[in-house]
Amino acid sequence: MNSSKSTVETLSWVGDLDGHLRMIDQTQLPGEFLEIDCIEIQEVWDAIKQLKVRGAPAIGIAAAYGVCLAAKNAIQTGAQDPQQVTQEQADYLATSRPTAVNLFWALNRMKPVIQSDATDLADWQRRLLAEAKEIHEEDRRMCHRIGECGAALLSDGDSVLTHCNAGGLATAEYGTALSVFFTAQDQGKSLHVFVDETRPLLQGARLTAWELRQREVNCTLICDSMAAQVMKEGRVQAVITGADRIAANGDSANKIGTYSLAVLAKHHGVPFYIAAPTSTFDLDLEHGDQIPIELRESAEITDGFGRSTAPSGVPVYNPAFDVTPSELIRGIITDRGLIDPVNASRIQEVVAD
Numbered sequence: 001m002n003s004s005k006s007t008v009e010t011l012s013w014v015g016d017l018d019g020h021l022r023m024i025d026q027t028q029l030p031g032e033f034l035e036i037d038c039i040e041i042q043e044v045w046d047a048i049k050q051l052k053v054r055g056a057p058a059i060g061i062a063a064a065y066g067v068c069l070a071a072k073n074a075i076q077t078g079a080q081d082p083q084q085v086t087q088e089q090a091d092y093l094a095t096s097r098p099t100a101v102n103l104f105w106a107l108n109r110m111k112p113v114i115q116s117d118a119t120d121l122a123d124w125q126r127r128l129l130a131e132a133k134e135i136h137e138e139d140r141r142m143c144h145r146i147g148e149c150g151a152a153l154l155s156d157g158d159s160v161l162t163h164c165n166a167g168g169l170a171t172a173e174y175g176t177a178l179s180v181f182f183t184a185q186d187q188g189k190s191l192h193v194f195v196d197e198t199r200p201l202l203q204g205a206r207l208t209a210w211e212l213r214q215r216e217v218n219c220t221l222i223c224d225s226m227a228a229q230v231m232k233e234g235r236v237q238a239v240i241t242g243a244d245r246i247a248a249n250g251d252s253a254n255k256i257g258t259y260s261l262a263v264l265a266k267h268h269g270v271p272f273y274i275a276a277p278t279s280t281f282d283l284d285l286e287h288g289d290q291i292p293i294e295l296r297e298s299a300e301i302t303d304g305f306g307r308s309t310a311p312s313g314v315p316v317y318n319p320a321f322d323v324t325p326s327e328l329i330r331g332i333i334t335d336r337g338l339i340d341p342v343n344a345s346r347i348q349e350v351v352a353d
């Protein structure tokens with residue numbers, strides 16, 4: 001990693017066992033760099049729901065620390081059965097958002113620790129915090145490995161298109177799709193990135209463009225609807241996005257608009273890649289139709305960012321994610337190497353323990 005350029009620290013645990021979770025409030029970027037402290041479990045749930053913390057791996061890390069807060073609060077309030085109270089709070093956190101499997105993956109990692117021997121409460125709490133920190137650190141390591149794997153696919157001078165934000169803000173530190181660009185640049189390759197603004201909440205414009213500029217990666221912002229024209233003009237050598245959940249056959253859920261990019265890429269002969277850690281695979285689901293798609297409030301479309309842009313009361317459909325079929329994906333860049341071709345047996349080989 002090039003240490004002269006700063007990367008973002010999306011989340012951190014402040015203090016020791018009696019500490020709390022600190023996170024960047026991503027809803028305020030790029031206008032304001034604001035960090036918020038979460039002390040109650042409700043604050044973590046709200047932060048995930050309201051996208052103060054967002055991006056599949058970051059949601060999982062936030063939830064793992066949320067479990068530590070739940071345990072701390074259960075002990076401090078003298079709960080009769082701190083393990084049961086903590087598990088109930090963990091189950092509550094699981095209701096915050098449905099699509100990113102990393103949330104459930106992280107909570108499943110915490111479960112055996114919640115249920116482990118709690119005779120010595122301080123020791124139990126220490127083991128919970130250690131597990132949450134390990135989930136956090138593991139993600140950091142996975143992101144760097146994804147970067148190394150993906151950078152090999154890019155050549156000096158390439159221009160790549162990305163969607164939503166799969167950067168440091170969405171992970172422990174370095175990102176998935178953006179890790180590929182950061183690593184390629186650290187290797188001395190000069191890159192250019194087209195950033196889809198990503199309607200309706202503009203994660204591309206607000207967060208990805210911000211991160212790329214922080215790291216001095218050349219980028220150009222476009223509206224989502226311009227991707228076809230940009231590809232037709234031959235300006236893009238690859239599309240790389242993140243994912244929220246990947247089924248056993250490789251079908252991949254990601255921010256709404258990703259599927260249309262994959263169709264466009266196919267039409268224009270541009271390779272379409274997904275970059276994701278192994279924690280984003282859900283091998284229990286055979287195919288993408290089984291992935292739950294989050295529906296969000298209509299106001300995100302009609303009244304985004306302080307101004308009404310649609311007639312009052314107009315019916316709105318607002319799915320936050322779509323699923324790209326595996327046949328449109330040229331490869332999945334993971335922390336365990338490249339999955340190419342994308343099919344169930346190759347995924348099993350790379351991802352299953």
Ligand code: MRU
Pocket residue numbers: 051054055056057100163164165166167170171175176177203241242243244254255256320
């Ligand atoms: O609704 P969001 O902003 O949480 O959606 C995030 C995405 O779709 C990301 O591309 C995905 O989580 C991958 S992050 C490494």
